[in-house]
Amino acid sequence: MENKLSKRLGDIVTALPLKDGMRILEIGCGPGAIAREIANRFDNIYVLAIDRSAKAIELAKKNSATETESGKLTFIQSKIEAFELPENEELFDIAFAVRVGALDGRHPGIEKASLTSISKALKKNGKLYIDGGDPLKEISLKNY
Amino acid sequence: MAAISTSNFRRLIGVWKTFGQISSENQVLELAGTDSYELILDGKFILHKADVTIGSEKSEIFEMISLDETTNKVKMQYFNSKGESGIMTGELTNNNFKIEGEGIKFSGMINSENSTIVGKWYLQTNNKSWKEFIDMKLEKQL
Secondary structure, X not given: OOOOOOHHHHHHXXXXXXXXXXXXXXEOOOOXXXXXXXXXXXXXXXXXXXXXXXXXXXXXXXXXXXXXXOOOEEEEEOOHHHOOOOOOOXXXXXXXXXXOOOOOOOOHHXXXXXXXXXXXXXXXXXXXXXXXXXXXXXXXXXXX | OOOHHHOHHXXXXXXXXXXXXXXXXXXXXXEEEEEEEEEEOOOOEEEEEEEEEEOOEEEEEEEEEEEEOOOOEEEEEEEEOXXXXXXXXXXXXXXXXXXXXXXXXXXXXXXXXXXXXXXXEEEEOOOOOEEEEEEEEEEEOO
């Protein structure tokens, strides 16, 4: 299925410091457009994409059959504030989120729990990016 | 016919001052506000209103609580100021107060004087384990 990404989302994918061989965690993936784009831009990359909405995950899986069958992309329904690394998953190089209220200051009640969950899922030098910058900004996980 | 007004849940009736803490590794976020429980509709239901602030985020909740006579548990149907709604099940056996919803649960105690409720909210992870989320204390005001 052709993945049509808006210019804004395309710029976000381009701005992420992605490389072949990396493991990427997308938070709040919605119907999976960004995750699919990343999976298709690199030959050897892995994306775990999560969203709290069961409907979003259902749609993401339906639209990403090729990418998920290749093993480059997995979708899981999970709230980020309650996310734990699944047993069969290794730590990630990069985590990112676009328009996720748990991370952009709109919901401070779950922000700290979310940042803790992300910190535990990243490798020692792993980084977290969210939108709202130019076009991204890095969020420090120093205190988590 | 059993009524919620004569059930163990009548112990919730009143206005409570609410305190909470969300803890994560090195940081603590405070929660503060008010919870009120009142009998409505000829004592057939309890209306629970919560008005709390978590950090800088304000949240209001209205919740209708009804008794299931066969199980002695309550159905708790909530609506909040984020536009979210849902249903949870509550149980108050002796002094043990439990609430369970999809992916979330509360476990706590109400004291014999009905003046304090202490407990914790938990979130269910994608691995199906339960993770502590908020420590809560409610103190009866009226």
